[in-house]
Amino acid sequence: MEKDEIKRLNFLLQIYLDVNVDKDFSVLSKNEDPFFIINTVGQLVYVNDVCETLLASTIPELLQMRLSNIFISTCLNETQTFFFEKGHEKLTNFDSKISMKNGTVMDVNVTTFPILFNKEVVGSYVVLKDITLIKMERELLSEKQAVAAELAAGIAHEIRNPITAIKGFLQLMLGEYKGEPMYFNIVESEIARIEVILKELMVLAKPIKKRDEKLRIRLLLDQVLTLMESQVLLNSIQVEKRFYLSEETILGDENQLKQVFINYIKNAIEAMPDGGKLLIEGSISAEDQVQIRIIDQGCGIPAEMINRIHEPFYTTKEQGTGLGMPVSYQIIKEHKGDMNIISNLDGTCIEVSLPIVY
Structure with a gap:
């Protein structure tokens, strides 16, 4: 990259920092996420306090560094950066x-x-996580899920039998009752809701065995969006699709994966009670993964x-x-996929990332 071009992009990046980051705004939480910002040649131009702690260096020290001063050489490319190489x-x-x-x-x-300014990439956010801490968090989450699974199996077993009896007698009563059916309808709908909860509890307790088949991911997403079309229209949501996919296939259970994407789209x-734009993106990563963004x-x-969103029974919805x-x-x-939230x-x-099969 020519020196004049580097200067121009650095100038645009500085404008971005002055307008956004320096005014206490960031796409990331300054208190939670260890991150820094680099320019197009890998120079650190902004570092937050959490990253300072993680890297055991002061912010002034870090602002004198490039990626080559932080990452071991085998992790970088010939230009001593990595985000251009990765995409x-x-x-x-x-x-x-x-x-x-x-x-x-x-x-x-x-x-x-990337940091986009005037439709140009002028730099990049770089978010770091200590893998040791990630493993500890995953182990803790796994332990919690195991406890929740055991609890779920017990609850589902204890509730299923009386619910079946209640539902049966309700049907008999409906056949004989000639008055206002509203109360019976409410009871019936609430029983159906309990059955849905029991079904989800059993998925946690003992995951349903998936039926593996080759699935065209683009077709699956189109089918999900068709299923959600009425909800989208009723809520004044404008859907935009950006699929950089063609015939790529994944291996999995069609119904289970549809359930996942329906849940995330729902x-x-x-999250947009007054309407808005919903963007669905699909692309291929360098690691032979399909990446779907909602x-x-x-x-x-x-x-x-x-931090708690994958904990069973944790919700803020009424x-x-x-x-x-x-x-x-x-x-x-x-x-064999992964999910990330920003x-x-x-x-x-x-x-959502899922492995491609050929």
């Missing part, structure tokens, strides 16, 4: 290694996504909620069960 016009996620001050090496998970619709324009999800997100996450994991005051992006 600079989209969010990417990968594992890497950091050389610490004390000579040790820290394994980190890196998420990068959540996105509920992006809404809602009020966002607080960081403390994102009519929610708190099982939709953990069940969906479990299905994705059963399909959220701010401008909306939420749910990204």
